[in-house]
Amino acid sequence: MDYKLGGAIMDKQLEVLSKSIEAIHDQAKRFGLDFFPMRFEICPADVLYAFGAYGMPTRFSHWTFGKNFYKMKLQYDYNLSRIYELVINSNPCYAFLLEGNDLIENKLVIAHVFAHSDFFKNNIYFSSTSRQMVETMSIYASKIREYEFKYGHREVEIFLDAALSIQEHIEPPSPFKTTNEELENPDSHHKETPYDDLWAIDSKPKEEVELEPNRKFPPKPTKDILGFIMENSSQLEDWQRDILAMVRDEMRYFWPQMETKIINEGWAAYWHTRIMRELDLNEDETIKFSQLHANILNTGGRQINPYLLGSKIFEDIERRWNNPSTEEKERYGRIGGKGREKIFEVRACEKDSSFLRNYLTQELVEELDLYLYQKVGTNWVVVEKDWEKVREGLVNRLINCGFPYIVVEDADYHRRGELYLKHRYEGVELDVPYLEKTLPHVYLLWGRPVHIETVIDGEPVVFSYDGRKNTKH
Amino acid sequence: MNCEFNIFREDWSLHRKGHLDQQRHQEKVREAIKKNLSDIIAEESIILGRGRKIVRVPIRSLEEYHFRFNYNKGKHCGQGSGGTSKGSVIGDSANGKGGISGAGDQEGIDYFEVEVTIDEIEQMLFEDLELPNLQDKDKPQIAIPSYDFRDIRRQGLMGNLDKKRTLLESIRRNAMKGRRVIDGIKPEDLRFKTWEDKIHYQSSAVVIAIMDTSGSMGTYEKYIARTFFFWMVRFLRTKYKQVDIVFIAHHTKAKEVTEEEFFSKGESGGTRCSSAYLLALDIINKRYPPSDYNIYPFHFTDGDNLPSDNETCLAAIKKLLPQVNVLGYGEIVNPYYRTSTLMDVLKRINDKCLKTIAVKDKAGVYQALRKFFTNSTS
Structure with missing residues (x-):
């Protein structure tokens, strides 16, 4: 046994709790969950909510986090919602438990958290995330604090406002070794060691291609607006570029979490149920657990519940691979009895969009009573019940984590160094008032007029901001 | 089986980040209110709703703007409790929020509203207003009780400690013994500011x-x-x-x-x-x-x-x-x-x-x- 107790106090409660953790830990191992070493911390509500609002305990300071914190804390104070735990993708894996959880709540939460940790460790979309982000963000936070001290709190805040306004527009980290860029330029091969350049030292330098006067920049549209501005804006000071790099890095860390909400929560809910069933619970605990569990899987007011949807799909996969129908046997050659194996495979290779596209069945759509709705006049009306269309609608909302897909089309628009962005319109319009308020932020980063092309009422429209006013044509 | 976990309970009382940033947010709210004061004080809800203590004020500058979809024009995915059919009305947008707390987070709310009390607005509004060109007249009528810190005593409330005088006393005590140092503060060094009640005539x-x-x-x-x-x-x-x-x-x-x-x-x-x-x-x-x-x-x-x-x-x-x-x-x-x-x-x-x-x-x-x-x- 190599666990120790932090703080000086090892009171009764903590002793009981660590016994439970041990039992849950052993059970999770028996089930084959493969997780990072765990570090549990018990903390008071306002600390837990602060972590929730910042996404990370060590993250930098900004008023928007304060605003979120206030909102979340208010909901807690009014008993409207409650976070029981918070778990961080790191090695060791940090899990924060709410002080004041009772023992059975903690048991459920701990079982849940072990499954999250397993997911972080094994899902391919997390394979390229840093597991030291707690420390990294703490360094970022202190750098930003330094900049505030050096360049003024107000100055840094205004810049962060702008940087955060386009933080979602990055190239998501790719779980696969080769990136598109490498496929397109085969000679920019992946460097194995920092000294690889030495081997090429004798080869002739490539002839400089003369720049054609009409050459486009960037040569190919890029989705990484934040990175593009960071590298190419002519206006930025070093500290500002550094802030953009940090914001971008943090976003790349959070991205896989945003694209695996349903599958990750589903996985955790699936396992906390099974682990809890194996524990020695007394009658009171069993009842309390059932209540809690029912609460978690509750379908409240039209909202899709990721815990419910995700765990239902996992259970469905397990069932279909354990006892395939005759058709499944014949068409897909499923031999049966492979349910557990299959769900472990699914948790390793899917994200929300592919998880739903591949495994959300007609039966589930009907059982869960999923539908698409839309605004008709002043009413919100159910417009689609057909299971394939519902699945498609659901998957579409998950693409690019639900953010509009916008690329840098031209960074020398009008031959005046203006930035031309293009929204890849796919049927859903942008929020125009928001767009017009975001452009000045982008202008601040780029330093020259900015434009964005999108589609409104079926017509292409370009919105521009030139430093003084918004225009549209 | 090896156990790979630790459990900790630490003292978090110094973790104030959330509160500090919340304070900054509140400051921004106040700034925004101040900036919009000219619009806010002409709000009918304040003038007509006399007696109401709290008013809701839209603060548009505190939105976190970014490129986002028009929530009202998209199709969203929802979940019913069974038997929902095509054409069912599940909410109306007349109440502004669309009745949807759906897949998105707080989309549908167009701006951030804060609740402010009339008192707060008044405080900001009246802060630097005064009756101009006020002159002393023969018959001062308005008696305003007030107090004035104008005395120093050896006893008093710790909150009213006069640090400068206390230090001076300490220096003096040492100096009387011929020592040119500031060396500790003894109880007899303490000096307190003390107030006097008085009536101020306006x-x-x-x-x-x-x-x-x-x-x-x-x-x-x-x-x-x-x-x-x-x-x-x-x-x-x-x-x-x-x-x-x-x-x-x-x-x-x-x-x-x-x-x-x-x-x-x-x-x-x-x-x-x-x-x-x-x-x-x-x-x-x-x-x-x-x-x-x-x-x-x-x-x-x-x-x-x-x-x-x-x-x-x-x-x-x-x-x-x-x-x-x-x-x-x-x-x-x-x-x-x-x-x-x-x-x-x-x-x-x-x-x-x-x-x-x-x-x-x-x-x-x-x-x-x-x-x-x-x-x-x-």
């Missing part, structure tokens, strides 16, 4: 609120005038314990009315502003001798005075000016037509006691308050 003042209630004052003009007087009355009652306020309503004739009548009554008829000024003169002569009172008449009108009355009016104002501290004249400018107004006549007077302002829109009320109730010379 000169008495009277504000004469004059409003045009003639037919040409439409709903809009009346709203502007009442908004101004609403805040003026609140301001005087908050900041000055005992300022008399006299209300005069006029059309062709002027009469003194009660506060309630002043704020609710509408009249009709032509306009003869001189009637109001003459009545004000009369009231001053009878009840508020200028030797004893600071006098402030404030008049709001659309300026559409009977041309024949202008000269009488001018004479009355000229007679009034030497007796008052400030005379405020606010003219509500009708955006649709302009005729020769009383304002043109008043331009002939050059007296720093006369302050005039043209109010063009709701936001002008704020400017009027600032102009009339600050000491800066216009």
